[in-house]
């Protein structure tokens with residue numbers, strides 16, 4: 244079970260969450276329950292709600308957290324507000340987001356996240372949810388594919404790869420991970436470092452699109468900030484520059500008072516500062532952790548505290 248997913252920067256997360264007995268916390272990306280277990284071991288007196296959209300993660304975490312009594316919820320964190328309302332939770336004292344996919348999801352060949360393992364091209368974290376990667380690559384227009392690869396993958400060859408997909412599917416539908424990998428190689432070549440990077444970028448872009456990851460993140464961060472009680476903490480670890488930019492921008496906006504254009508003399512926006520950012524720059528993992536947990540290499544942690552005052 245401990246190999247499900249090695250939690251990243253667990254002690255830094257605990258430092259910023261500042262757990263307190265009797266208070267309410269949410270692990271919005273439960274995964275294998277590694278961070279949740281650290282939280283419960285560190286402060287068994289907390290009330291913990293764990294959320295994940297992947298049924299397998301909920302099962303793995305419920306086994307790992309036996310002996311404690313967290314409330315585990317299979318849901319997308321974009322529905323945080325509704326899910327907590329169902330559970331009669333009005334305010335929370337801390338929330339952790341450890342974004343992206345778990346090592347377990349990547350390792351499970353049949354989930355279709357890896358380009359080097361033959362599997363159905365799926366990539367849904369929630370297997371009950373809408374379109375798979377196969378639907379997206381086969382049914383999106385060239386323009387849509389190019390946009391996905393460019394925006395979410397920052398891939399230089401986005402257009403050429405989009406065209407290659409378009410040509411391929413005039414013959415047959417793309418079914419598998421390795422089939423898509425070969426189409427990418429037909430454009431960028433095989434065996435080189437660049438080719439490997441292109442496959443990583445295209446698969447990551449598709450995963451972000453399939454799971455609508457960036458929209459879910461923006462919605463959940465706004466709601467989480469509003470749900471925090473005064474003094475409550477939000478901690479977010481991201482592994483992709485687009486995610487980190489969203490976290491940085493949402494935190495900065497939430498920290499600002501008036502956001503009226505400078506030409507306006509008297510404020511009309513009623514915007515007020517809700518949080519204090521605790522990490523001016525993202526916190527990175529220490530070299531020792533990076534050496535033992537490769538996933539921590541790209542992690543960027545940002546944290547903020549809810550202010551007292553207007554709610």
Ligand SMILES: C[S@@+](CC[C@H](N)C(=O)[O-])C[C@H]1O[C@@H](n2cnc3c(N)ncnc32)[C@H](O)[C@@H]1O
Nearest residue numbers: 250272274275276277278295296297319320341
């Ligand atoms: C990096 S793993 C978390 C690992 C966890 N911290 C641990 O220690 O085991 C991310 C998890 O978040 C889940 N996830 C990602 N986006 C989600 C979303 N929008 N709603 C709910 N769960 C999500 C994934 O299914 C995955 O299990």
